[in-house]
Amino acid sequence: MITLKNVTLRRSAKVLLDGVSATINPGxxxxxxxxxxxxxxxLFALLNGSLHEDGGDFFLPPQWRMAQVAQHMPETAEPATAFVLDGDTRLLALRLALQKAEQAGDGMAIAQAHSDLHDAGAHDAAARAQALILGLGFQVHELERPVNSFSGxxxxxxxxxxxxxxPSDLLLLDEPTNHLDLDALVWLEAWLQRYEGTLVVISHDREFLDAVTQVTLHIDNAQLTRYGGNYSQFEELRAQQLTLQQAAYERQQTKIAHLQKFIDRFKAKATKAKQAQSRVKALERMEKIAPVLASADFTFEFKEPPNLPNPMLAISDAAFGYPPADGGTPTTILRGVNRTVxxxxxxxxxxxNGQGKSTLVKTIARMMPPLGGKVTEGKGLSIGYFAQQELDVLHGDDHPLGHMVxxxxxxxxxxxxxxxxxFLGSxxxxxDMVQQAVGSMSGGEKARLVLAMIVWQRPNLLLLDEPTNHLDLATREALSMALNEFEGTVMLVSHDRALLRAVCDEFWLVGRGQVGPFDGDLDDYQRYLLEEARRLRELARATAEPSAPAAATAPLARDGREQRKASALARQQLAEKTKPFKRELEQVDKRLAQLGAEKAQLEQRLTEPLPPTEIADCGRRLKACGDEIETLEERWLVLSSEIETLEAAQASS
Structure with missing residues (x-):
């Protein structure tokens, strides 16, 4: 287990943790x-070994393997799958050992390396890496793209x-949800719930914390307090604790006042001096209870818009996407959009992810023109737009006052x-912060500046695309309150489900090339994401293929009876198309099973005392088995991809 006993941590001269003690149990x-x-x-720096305690005792089991997200931006041209695969440090070390054994012609070492690689999951490592990549929102055709071809x-x-x-016994995650869409966030929650090691996560997403944690460590006033339960349970327990502390403080203040009154009244009287002195000692011995200080949480409000056109805007038979580059053809993401705001x-x-949420918002925000149809704005429409990349367009060498001017x-x-x-003070x-260079500010401070600039413009339509990425819980609460009191219209894209629940009373679903109402709440949508994640990834890939326009015209919902008939026919057609691929896939599976059995026999044989010539023969045959297995696994992936492509094309037709 991880233990902290009377630990003190400093950053420069500032004491951040003062004599704290806590325990984190395995798992x-x-x-x-x-x-x-x-x-x-x-505290994370203490856990990962980059910082040592300034006082007290800290213990982390030395045999524990640790994993955490590297904070630097990778610049490599390595393919995405290979880049993620290299995260398995054990496989890397074993492959290096195999390479050295082969170069030395050491049959025993070759056999041992192959056995170790099998135990480490080398046979399905590429598939596991690709499952992680796809789960986090990438498309199939991006699996082999160079890492440096992606945005930050x-x-x-x-x-x-x-x-x-x-592979890890301790996983440290610092704001892992900042760069994720809601579908990738739901997938990550499911993955972390299955994770068997010890997890410590910093996050400002309360629903994410509720979903993946069972213990909460709270840092406040240089103290570290452990609470059993997720974030919502922590809030409830802490509120009860603060209420009891305040009541105890008030009772103690009453007692102190009574003792002090006695002292002040009788300390000059000889007959009462002894009693007065005993009360002075009682006051000195009394352990003072700290008052509960009202925290100055950040709050703000959107100003009343000067006018409220109704409707705000009307979208008629519109097509949204990206204009042609260098005289080419435009890329249509959404078509046949008919909505009124x-x-x-x-x-x-x-x-x-990839279905067109940001494309829709950017077009409404006038950042991109519609590719077809009509977007009619109400008279006097004033848009306040918070884009995901909004922080990047701030001038790093300028200050907040300069931005406002x-x-x-x-x-x-x-x-x-x-x-x-x-205004900036609010x-x-x-x-001096109004003159501080924006480039030196934290992500949360930059986000507050963008919000301030939007508020100052007094918009009547707010378009917010992931506004909470850099906001802490207090600022998210302030944003939620401000949006609820806003008299205009709000259109919100966010992976923060607490914000969506608090602010939105209706939902639009962007998918399959169309925009329509979503008949359900966020719990329904989360189930929908978990059930449909694989299909959505296939559809996302299909939009990049020739069949994509046909997929885009599919309706979001069909009559139940017609849907069942169509599904039955589609299954029959799909079975005919995929039959030869599945037949070959079955043959590949059988051959892989044969090779696996032969490989196990060779590895067992190499554990027995053998003449040097037989050891070398077994080593060569083991290498041949490994090479054939690798070839067949690649063919297995190709066949599976072909089947998935056919299924995706069928699903989108």
């Missing part, structure tokens, strides 16, 4: 929570997959500097 899944700057990352967010997903690929609506936009000039508004300073940019 526990722990959520590490606390305000930004409380010391969560510092997608590369961080590959870093996460690489960490999950690593009314004043006061709270719309959550759902959909699997430039925004006012762009909008042609005459604003006094002091008014802008006061978003916790006070004093």
């Amino acid at each position: 526990e899944k722990v959520g590490l929570v606390g305000r930004n700057g409380a010391g969560k990352s510092t 967010g997608w590369r961080m997903r590959l870093q996460l997959a690489r960490a999950l690929m690593c 009314l004043a006061g609506q709270r719309i959550g936009i759902l959909g699997a 430039r925004l006012a000039r762009t909008l042609g508004v005459d604003a006094r500097e002091q008014d802008l300073r006061n 978003f916790n940019f006070s004093g």
Whole structure:
């Protein structure tokens, strides 16, 4: 188990943990929570060995294998599958050992290496790596793309997959949900629930913490407190604890006041001096209970819009996608879109990764033109747009006040500097912070600046694409409250289910090339994602193939009876198409079983005393078996991919 006993941790001169003690048992899944700057990352640094305790005793079992997500951005041209596969450090070491044994012609070492590789799961390692990559939202045709061809967010997903690929007894995850869509987040939750090792995770997503943790460690005022239960249970227990602490504090203050009154009244009287002195000693011995200080949580509000057009906008038979590049053809993602947005609506936009959520939002936000149809805006429509990449377009060498001055000039508004300073102060940019370079700020501070700039514009339609990625729990709560009090219309894309539940009263589903209403709540959608994750990945791949336009025209829902008839016919047609592939796949499976048995016999034989010539023969045959197994496994993947392609094409027709 992991133990901390009277541990003190400092960052420079600041004490972040002061004489804390805690225990983490093997197999526990722990959520590490606390305000930004409380010391969560510092405790992580202690756990991963990059920081040592300044006092007390810290113990982590030396035999435990540790995995965590590398924070640097990978720049390699290595294919995605190979990059993730290299996360299995044990396989890497064993393959190196096999290579050395083969170079030395050491039959016994070759046999041992093959046996060890089999035990380490080398036979299905590539398939496991690809399952991780696909689960985190990538498409099949991206499995062999170079890592450096992906954007930063997608590369961080590959870093996460690489960490999950690593065999571990302790897994450390620091904000693993920041770069994930809701479908990938649901998949990650299911994976972590099956993880058998010890997990310690930092996250500001309360529903994610509720789903994957059973213990909560809370850092507050340089103290570390362990609570049994997930985040919601921790909140309830802490609220009860604070209530009891406040009541005990008030009772103690009453007692102190009574003792002090006696002391003040009788300390000058000779007959009462002895009693007064005993009460002075009682006060000195009394262990003081700290008061519960009201925390100054961040709050803000959206200003009342100057007008509310109704409808806000109307979309008629529209096609959304990307305009042609270099005179080519446009890429259509969504077609036949007919939706109306009314004043006061709270719309959550759902959909699997790659289905077109951001494309829809960007087009409504005027960042991209529609490829067809019509988008009619209401008179006086004013859009406040928070994009996932919004933080990247801030000027790193400028400061918050400079951003506000430039925004006012762009909008042609005459604003006094002091008014802008006061406004920034309401978003916790006070004093010297208004002159601090944005590039030196944290992700949460940058996100608050973007929110401040949106609020100042007084929009009547808010388009928010993953606004919580860099926000802590307190700021997420403030955003949720502000959105609920906002009098305009909200359209929200987010993987934060707590925010979606609190803000949205209806949902749109983006999928299969169309946009339609989703008849259900977030629990229904989560079940839908878990059940349909594989099919959605296949459909995402199909959109990049010639059959994609046909797939895009499929309706989101069909009549039940017609659907059953169509499904039966589709299954029959699919069986005919996939029959030859499945027949060959069965033959490959049989041959793999034969080779596996032969390999096991050779490995067993090599454990017995044999003449050197037989050892060499067994080693060569073992290598031949391994090579054939590798070839057949590659063929198995090709056949499986062909079958999946046919199934995807059938599903999308």
